[in-house]
Amino acid sequence: MKHRMMHSHNLREALPDYARKMAVPLEELEAAYQWMLDNEVCFETRIKDRTLSFICYLNIEPRIENPLARRFYKLLSSETLGALIPLYGINWPTLRDRMLRTWEQAYNILICKIPSHTLRLLWLRIGGAKIGKGSTVWRNTEVLGVDSLRIGNDTTVGWHCQLDARGGLVIGDHVTIASHVLIIAGGHD
Template sequence: MKHRVYHSTALRSQLDQYAQQLVVDSAELAKSYEWMLANEVVFEEGDVANPRVSICSVNIETRIDQPLARRFYALLRDELPTTLVPRYGINWPTFKDRWLRVWEQCYNILINKIPSHHVRLAWLRLGGAKIGKGSAVWRTTEILGVENLVIGDDSCIAWHCQVDARAGLIIGDHVAVASYAKIIAGSHDLTAPEFWSVSAPIYIDDYAWIATGALIGHGSRIGRGAVVTANTLVSKEIAPYKIVGGSGAKVMGERPHDLNYKVGGKGLFTLFY
């Protein structure tokens, strides 16, 4: 099973620090890491010298026989801004996950059309979303992975957006996401016959603006004050204050660095949005 979620780059270079956290010998942890690679607990991809490291996105902690590997997997898992998919069966994690999926589908089918910020936000928060003061999610926007959604203060996601937070979506303060934008934290391994899922958290920092129709792909980070112009595809890190657009999300300009405004997506004139 190779369903996986991105953790970090060049994890090997950090094994000494992890060994200190786990209070074990570095050589012992390095040996366990090799075992994890061989047994599809962690995965290395890309540049050999600086590989991208992912962990199994299905919570297999109880199935890991090697004790140190089990502890290391749990530590890596807990560093992610997401809840891993449970191993389905007759158990509490499965029941909880199924209930959350029903909860979010009720939101996407019915609740997200109710013209009341209070009702919609209350439903999302009860499902596990963390949404700050003055922030809003306007009507008809659909959300997956509600329990992994974090929105700061005074941020707004507008009409008809598709938000996939299943691998973790962290939105800062004063962020504006315009209508018909798509934020998708997951994809699939196109080279695998099994079509394994691959995912990575998305971070959108303070004062960023995602314009109409933009697509923010898994693993992206939109820096503070950055702008993604309309219909632009982003699947990488965008530096703070940069304005990007077109094919390859090329840099088109730069915003002022002293940004100081309120988005106001939950104000009087957006009362029924």
């Protein structure tokens, strides 16, 4: 299974701009990008007249052998809405991720059922969600990827919804989401 997160459309066409931004020759960046495609660091999927460009959802930066490909992956990952999943092992990013997922599960199992908007929003905000003024998340709404959730001002998320923000999810201002809605962000095989 290839874990991937959407980056942009037609990334290959934007390589000249990235070459200027990174101060490297275009030919070298094209070769590094091809290496990334060949080694499952980046992925492309053609749909009609567009090419969807994805990057690996796991933070594999330390494992990328090609130095220019490593720099380019770091730049691309900084431009995505969602946070990358850390490589597993005994390290701070893995511990932080485990603690955040435990926080998230406590919300989904217990806190989301408490009839207090203030407490539910506080729990989500402490977990890393950015929630605007006047917004509400109704009871029994589950959130996955709390730290990658962005909700604008005066927005309402109805009862019994599921927000999968692991790939980054932005809900704008003055939006109403009906009850029993599933919103999934990110790429899947």
